[in-house]
Amino acid sequence: MAAAAANLTNLRSFHYWRQKPTFSPSPPTLPFYRNSSASSAGRTKTLTKVLTQEEVSFTEQENSLVEALIGIQGRGRSASPQQLTDVQNAVNVLEGLQGVPDPTSSSLIEGRWQLMFTTRPGTASPIQRTFVGVDFFSVFQEVYLRTSDPRVSNIVKFSDAVGELKVEAAASIKDGKRILFRFDKAAFSLKFLPFKVPYPVPFRLLGDEAKGWLDTTYLSESGNLRISRGNKGTTFVLQKKTEPRQRLLSTISTGTGVKEAIDEFISLNQNMGDLELQDGEWEMIWSSQEETDSWLENAANGLMGKQIVKKDGQIKFVVDTLLGLKFSITGTFVKTGSRTYDLTMDDAAIIGGQFGYPVELESKFELEILYSDDKIRITRGYRKIVFVYLRTDGVEQN
Helix, strand or coil: CCCCCCCCCCCCCCHHCCCCECCCCCCCCCCCCCCCCCCCCCCEEEEECCCCCCCCCEEHHHHHHHHHHCCCCCCHHHHHHHHHHHHHHHHHHHHHHCCCCCCCCCCCCCCEEEEECCCCCCCCCCCCCCCHHCCEEEEEEEEECCCCCCCCEEEEECCCCCCEEEEEEEEEEECCEEEEEEEEEEEEEECCCCEEECCCCCCCCCHHEEEEEEEEECCCCCCCCCEEEEECCCCEEEEEECHHHHEEEHHHHHHHCHHHHHHHHHHCEEEECCCCCCCCEEEEEEEEECCCCCCHHHHHHCCCEEEEECCCEEEEEEEEEEHHHHHEEEEEEEEEECEEEEEEEEEEEEEECCCCEEEEEEEEEEEEEEEEEECCEEEHEEEEHHHHEEEEECCCCC
C-alpha cells in the first residue's frame, strides 16, 4: 500500500531537462541510533528480537519463515515467485517437524491471531476476496474452542479510529488438528456508531459454501506461530505476536504514525558498528517528505522509485513514468564514515525500450544509514529526508 510514488502526472519540457542544477544540502545532524542484535539459547537455537517490555521468540526454523515473510505485501498477493518459494520451503520444514501435538486440544491455539500470509488470497471466502490482499487493513482470526459457544471468527480491522468487520462461525473440534466451522453471522463495529451494522451476507442461503474446515499443521511451542490449511486449499500463516520489523512495515502500510514508529524501531536496536550500503535492488516504500512539484528533482534525489546498488560503487535510481517510459540516473557512492556515504548522481536519461534520451542533471548529497539488514534499509539522505526501502531481488544464499 505504502509504495514509493511512481505515477507521474506530467513531464517537464525538454527546455527544463537541459538545465543542470546541483543539489548539495548541508550534512544532517543526527542523534545516536542503535541497531538490533539477536541471541541464541536452548536445545533448539532460538532467535529473540528486542521489544520494549516483551520478547517474541522463534526457533531457528520458525525464524526462517518469519524472515521469508518480511517484505511480502498484500499478505501474499504481491509476492514474487522467489518469495513464494522461500515461504513454501519454510512452511514445509515446519510442517515436517513436531510442533505442539494435537493443537486443537491445546490452549495455545486460543486467542487472537494476526494473518501474515495466505496462498490464493483472491479465492475462498468473501472476506478473503475483499480484504485479505489489502495492506491498509489488518486481518485477524480469533479461535475460542473451550466455551459453551465455540467460535472461529475472521476480523478485518480498518483502523483504530474507524472500527472493524467481524465474520463469525460456529466451531467444533473433529480431531487433534481439524476444526469444523459454519459461518452464521457478521457485523461492522464502527467507532462513530453506537450499534453494530449487519454485514449483508445470507449465510443460511449459502448452504455448504458457508461451512468448511481448518487444519492446524503446525503450532509453535511458544504459541506465537501457527500454520493452517483450509478446505479450499489455502495455506495460512498467523502470529499472535509480531517482531519489530513486521510491526514497522504494518504501520507504513496503514500510513498512520509512521515517523513515530520508525523512531521507536531504531531506538529499540543496539549499535552494530559499521553499516554498509548493501548491493541489490531496493524499492522505496516510504519517505518523510512529500514530493515537490518537480518530479525530475524527486527522481534524481531518490525520493521515488527503485534503487539499484552495485558492489563496484555504482548506484542507480529508476522511476517508471507515463507511457512506459523510465527515468534513470546513475552515479557513484563513496564511504566517508562508519554509516555515511557521499553520493554523486550525474548520468541521467529518459528511457523508452532500447532507446535513451540524455538528461543533463547532477545531484550530490550525503547518505546516512540508520538501520540495515538483508530485507529492510532505513536511511537519511537528501535534505535530511528519511527513507525506508525493501529489498526486492531476494537475498544471496551463502
